[in-house]
Amino acid sequence: xxxxxxxxxxxxxxxxxxxxxxxxxxxxxxxxxxxxxxxxxxxxxxxxxxxxxxxxxxxxxxxxxxxxxxxxxxxxxxxxxxxxxxxxxxxxxxxxxxxxxxxxxxxxxxxxxxxxxxxxxxxxxxxxxxxxxxxxxxxxxxxxxxxxxxxxxxxxxxxxxxxxxxxxxxxxxxxxxxxxxxxxxxxxxxxxxxxxxxxxxxxxxx
Numbered sequence: 001x002x003x004x005x006x007x008x009x010x011x012x013x014x015x016x017x018x019x020x021x022x023x024x025x026x027x028x029x030x031x032x033x034x035x036x037x038x039x040x041x042x043x044x045x046x047x048x049x050x051x052x053x054x055x056x057x058x059x060x061x062x063x064x065x066x067x068x069x070x071x072x073x074x075x076x077x078x079x080x081x082x083x084x085x086x087x088x089x090x091x092x093x094x095x096x097x098x099x100x101x102x103x104x105x106x107x108x109x110x111x112x113x114x115x116x117x118x119x120x121x122x123x124x125x126x127x128x129x130x131x132x133x134x135x136x137x138x139x140x141x142x143x144x145x146x147x148x149x150x151x152x153x154x155x156x157x158x159x160x161x162x163x164x165x166x167x168x169x170x171x172x173x174x175x176x177x178x179x180x181x182x183x184x185x186x187x188x189x190x191x192x193x194x195x196x197x198x199x200x201x202x203x204x205x206x
Contacts, residue, residue, distance in 0.1 A: 009033050009034055009035040010033075010034060010035065010073065010205040010206070011034075011035045011036075011037050011072050011073065012034045012035070012036055012037070012072070012073050012074070012075060012201065013037050013038070013039070013042070013066055013070055013072055013073065013074045013075070014026075014036055014037070014038050014075060015039070015062050015063060015065075015066040015074050015075065015076035016038070016039075016076065016077070017038075017039060017040075018161070020160065020161035020162070021077075021161075022038055023181070024181065024184070024185070024188070024190060024191070025075070025190075025194065027181050027182075027185060028185055028190075028191060028194045028195070028198075029194075029198075032198070032202065033202075033205075033206060034201070034202075034205060037072075039066070042070060044066070044069060044070065046065060046066060046069060048061060048062045048066075049061075050062070050092075052078070052092075053092075054092070054130075055078040055079070055080060055092065055128055055129070055130040055144075056078075056130045056132075056142050056144075058078035058092070058130075059076050059077050059078040059130040059131060059132035059142065060132045060134075060140050060142070062076035062132065063075070063076040063132035063133065063134035063140055064134055064140065066134070067134035067135075071136065072136075073133070073134065073135040073136070073201070073204065074132075074133070074134045074135070075131060075132070075133050075194075075197065075201065076131070076132050076134075077129055077130060077131045077132070077193065077194075078092075078129070078130050078132075079094065079127065079128065079129040079130075079189065079190060080092055080093075080094045080127070080128055081094045081112075081125060081126075081127055081162075081163050081167070082125060082126050082127075082128060083112070083116065083123055083124075083125040083151055084123070084124045084125060085116055085119040085123050085124075086115055086119075089115070090108075090112065094108075094162070094163070095108075095162075097111055097112065098110075098111045105161055105163075108162070109155065109163060109165065109166055112151065112163065112166065113151075113153060113166070116151060116153075121150075121153070122150045123150050123151040123152075124148075124149075125148075125149060125151050125167065126146055126147060126148045126149065126189075127146065127147050127149075127163075127167065127176075127188070127189040128144070128145075128146050128189060129144065129145045129146070129188075129189040129190045129192070129193045130142055130143070130144050130193065131143045131144070131145075131190075131193040131194055131196075131197045133197055133200060133201060133204075135204045135205075138204060141197075141200055143193045143194070143196040143197035143200070144192075144193055144196070145188070145189040145190060145191065145192025145193030145194075145195075145196065146189055146192070147169065147187055147188055147189045147192070149167050149168050149169045149176075150167075150168050150170070151163075151166050151167065151168070152166055152167075152168045152175065155175075155177075156174075156175045156177065156178055157174070157175045157176070157178035157179070158177065159176075159177050159178070159179060159180065159181065159184070160176050160177040160179070160184065163176075164176035164177035165177040169187060171187075172187065176188065
């Protein structure tokens with residue numbers, strides 16, 4: 001634990017090396033009596049194969065793997081974009097959708113638009129997220145979030161990462177990447193899942 005103003009704050013490991021995801025998670029936990037750490041803070045370099053058949057399984061696999069290495073409370077997530085015109089693809093393979101060596105987010109977005117070009121619009125879609133929390137003496141607990149929207153055929157916005165620039169949210173008439181971080185925390189699938197998890201995390205850590 002870290003001592004701040006004579007109060008001890010327990011550690012919570014954010015089990016991701018994705019800088020964009022780390023930024024979102026830090027903002028969601030801001031102000032809470034928790035010391036957030038990332039793998040590099042602990043000198044950990046851990047590649048966890050996502051072999052699960054569901055978001056729940058992949059999130060749990062990652063949480064368990066990091067917990068076994070560190071012994072401290074861990075929060076991990078698995079997220080996917082499901083496009084109805086593609087029968088739910090890329091889904092579980094969203095982060096690995098492009099087969100190009102060293103594929104970037106831009107490569108994955110380009111492949112998505114190419115796959116959709118023969119399908120009529122609107123391209124309805126949703127982001128799904130499962131958050132898994134592992135802690136000493138506890139079974140892994142799962143929390144979920146979903147946001148509905150559609151894919152548009154041009155990129156918009158300078159925020160976010162992944163497919164955010166193509167994911168249009170009709171209720172705010174913006175893409176996920178058009179939203180500021182504070183705005184995104186009101187709508188995103190990951191924000192919903194984390195907010196569902198926070199009461200449990202506070203309970204087990206404090």
